[in-house]
Amino acid sequence: MSTVAKHETEIIAPAGVPWIDIIREFDATPDRVFRAHVDPALFAQWIGPRDLSFKLGEWDARTGGRWAYSSGRGEDVFSFYGSFHEIRENERIVQTFTYAGVPDAVALEIARFEALPGGRTRLVNRSIGSSVEERDSMVASGMESGIIEGYQQLDELLNQE
Template sequence: MTTMTTHPETTIDAPAGVPWIDLVREFDATPDKVFRAHTDPELLKRWLGPRDLEMTVEEFDARTGGRYAYTHRRGEDAFEFYGSFHEVRENERIVQTFTFRGSPDAVALEILTLEPLPGGRTRLVIRSVGSSVEERDSAIASGMEHGIVDGYEKLDELLAEG
């Protein structure tokens, strides 16, 4: 198993030979606040992705059967993503697809679970299952780790604001 720990509260595991990534991150906020930050497009665009990208949301219907589309921009470069919500269980779980428009055949299925912790904290657990080990490894090589860590640091700041 390959383990990348990039932040004291973030662990990213990419087991050898399987097409998934496991992500664990703890937050100093309750599950309802972490859930809202993942399902409210106005909050989402304040934290999702690295600091050097600006995000616009074209569509965001965070409910079972809903879909989303958003774009990250850096100068003239645009990175478009889209997917659908297969299950949205308030304050507990989100199951969605995730696709980068530049690689439409590389669809990932992401299962996000929120676990309440003592002291009003939350553990977020995500399993992202890609279409192949090669696609998963390509995502890792593209700097995915930086975007996750940077984004969750921004989410920490947003959650601290209340």
């Protein structure tokens, strides 16, 4: 079931720099939004576009842990993997992100969970690539629609709890 998002997802990709900022507010406390990012059963319910299948391969959400998953449609399956550099409960997740199809293009992702008045959360995720070209390729891949749809699904999940 799809609902209209109460909050817009802001994706900022300034020219000439190798990073992207993704900013989104949620009507849920930081501990709930954080849990949806580290609990594998919850994460699997909201990540990515609705029309793609999702398969979690590995998930060890702790400082020094690793993760891997794939998503796709039919024979078009895309695999991703990385490591959790730092997990700071309800505050911050620092991890690497690699698309298996381009293993040399590793991004560093830093997610901050900021408490807002009224039990709300602002999630600020900075994804840093190794070059502007790498970042531009990620933007051109269609990642924006997957992020927006994933956060809409996260809204729905948080509203169910």
